[in-house]
Amino acid sequence: MATVSDLNAHTGYWLRMVSNAVSQEFARKVAGNEVTVAEWAFMRALFDVASTPPSLLAEKMGMTKGAISKLADRLVAKGLVERADNPQDKRAHNLSLTAAGRAKVPLLASLADENDAEFFGALTRQEHEALDRLLRKLAEKRGLKSVPVD
Template sequence: MQGSRQKRKPARSSRRKPVSEVDAHLGYWLRFVSTHVSHAFQMTMEAHGVTVSEWVLLREIYATGPTSATALAARTGMSKGAVSKLLARIEAKALLERETLDADRRHHALALSAAGQALVPELAQLADQNDEAFFGHLPAQVRTALVDVMKNVVAVHGLKNVAAE
């Protein structure tokens, strides 16, 4: 056909940039290990009737003593909504007590119940055992270096949010 122009596809470069393998990325290995460590810990916590996110709040309250939901959200990096839902679940498990601080009932001091106080050290030992199971074979200086590197990545990127289930 006269006057008809066919569009030509650009010629492919004979020198294609090599495509990296998935397992060539540090992020791949961080996620791979993290998934296994987190899953094992999740199963351990759930066997004791709490989720990992609930454990985080229980441990924080144990360390600080009576506190507020707002303070917990700020310290853990969780949203206020997530903290509120988690606290309701913890309270339903009789691990938390609320004390109303003023007449309008909007402000509460959150404290662990006697059952919560007893449970946290037990769960902390299980957390230590989980770390030992995955990282105990590493020399102490390597473990310390890994923690320092992760803290540096958090600081450099300003990471704050913690996933909550």
Template sequence: MPPPSELTVHQGYWLRMVSNAVSQDFARKLAAEDVTVAEWVLMRSLYGEAPTTPSSLADRMGLTRGAITKLADRLMAKGLVGRKSHESDGRAHYLFLTEEGMTRVPKLADIADENDAAFFDVLDANDLATLDRLLRLLVERHSLRDVPVD
């Protein structure tokens, strides 16, 4: 029987190494702002949108409605998201960014941009474009839809 393949011969190994480094650094930077990556994704999803139902957000983000509710509850406790009842159906409700949430999203987006730049600026424009094209191709070919939140 041949020996098992080495970890480093797998593309997934290298993708995970890069993904972990980028994601963990971003998570640390967001933690300094008292926001998790999942909270940031929900906030960014609400930014510039009309008040949105939790089920609509769940569909868009690839999360359960329960997960959206938990995230929204944490963000409401921080004063970043609000909830309002549907006018004709008291059981239904909508989520929206508060003024503070609207103010914070561009600042958090700057952190995301800076995090990307700090990691990927070692690539020249052609390599970066190739990496982007290949990652998008893999997402498309594998029909990946869920928004990465962790």
């Protein structure tokens, strides 16, 4: 347990600080592409799976069904995502990127690359790789899954 004198030891505090800065800058970068950061994350998670039910996406992304539903609505309205009926279970359906959505991924990915380079370029290559590894380890422990092909 830390005492008040070592408040600065809180990793969560720095994590939030850095993550917010990275996301804010990325939001600016994607703003011109009619897509938000959360929408990009959604599309990115969908990119490598042919098709997936909302419930699974919610679990993977650490979000509630309701949040996924709302995000999906927006992306469907923009023509980037589509819902397909599940013949086996009429309650269920599957989400996937449309051709337009899929076509947009490389552009958005290159903006994400730029953003990564801008922020993590402050680290050496070894440091950057170490950070990546640590974050993935934490995500995994938390049940946040990457796309299947990972």
